[in-house]
Amino acid sequence: MALRKLASQFACTTGLRVGISPALQACRESIWRSFATVSEDRKYAASHEWAKVDGDIATIGISDFAQAELGDIVYVEMPEVGSQMESGAVFGVVESVKAASDVYSPVSGEVVEFNEKLVEEPGSVNKDPFGEGWMVKLRLSDPSQVDSLMDAKAYEQKCASDDH
Numbered sequence: 001m002a003l004r005k006l007a008s009q010f011a012c013t014t015g016l017r018v019g020i021s022p023a024l025q026a027c028r029e030s031i032w033r034s035f036a037t038v039s040e041d042r043k044y045a046a047s048h049e050w051a052k053v054d055g056d057i058a059t060i061g062i063s064d065f066a067q068a069e070l071g072d073i074v075y076v077e078m079p080e081v082g083s084q085m086e087s088g089a090v091f092g093v094v095e096s097v098k099a100a101s102d103v104y105s106p107v108s109g110e111v112v113e114f115n116e117k118l119v120e121e122p123g124s125v126n127k128d129p130f131g132e133g134w135m136v137k138l139r140l141s142d143p144s145q146v147d148s149l150m151d152a153k154a155y156e157q158k159c160a161s162d163d164h
Contacts, residue, residue: 036065038065038156039152043149043150043151044149044152044154045106045150047088047104049062049063049103049106050063053143057112057137057138057140058146060091060138061133062125062129063159064130066101066129067129067133070094071098071099072096072097072123073095073122073126074096076094076095076119076125077092078092079092081112084109085105085109085111085138087105088104089104090103091104091105091136092136103135106145107140107142107146107149108141108142109139109141110141111136112139113136114135114136115135115136
C-alpha cells in the first residue's frame with residue numbers, strides 16, 4: 001500500500017515536469033500542500049495568516065500553506081506605517097500568477113513597520129514565508145486576541161481538512 005502511494009506521488013510529480021495534464025498538476029499540488037511547513041512559534045488565523053508575538057509587537061505574514069495555494073507571488077500590497085488594523089479586516093493584497101487574494105489581520109493594532117523588501121522581491125513570500133517573507137509588524141492594541149488564534153497543531157489539522 002505504501003509503495004502504491006509513493007508510486008502515485010512520483011507519477012504526479014514527474015507528470016507535471018513534462019507538462020502532462022491539469023489533473024496531474026492538481027495531483028502534484030495536493031501532494032505538495034500536504035508537506036507544507038507549520039512553524040511552532042506562531043499563532044494562526046483560519047484565513048491562513050500567522051502572527052509571531054514579541055512583547056507588544058506582532059509580526060504578521062501568510063502561511064506556507066497559503067503561499068503554496070497561491071503559487072508564484074508577483075506583487076504584494078501592504079498598509080502604511082501608522083495605519084490601524086482590525087482583527088479580521090483586510091490589510092493588504094497578494095497577487096500571484098494564479099490569483100489575487102486579500103490578506104487579513106489576525107489581530108488588531110497599529111502598523112509600526114512593513115517589509116519594504118517585498119516591494120522589489122515579492123517572491124520572498126514563496127521562498128521564506130516565516131522569515132524574509134513577513135509582511136507587517138504592528139503594536140498590539142489588544143494582546144488577548146492572540147489567545148483566540150490557533151496553535152501549530154490546530155492549524156495543521158485545519159490545513160489537512162481544507163485539502164480534502
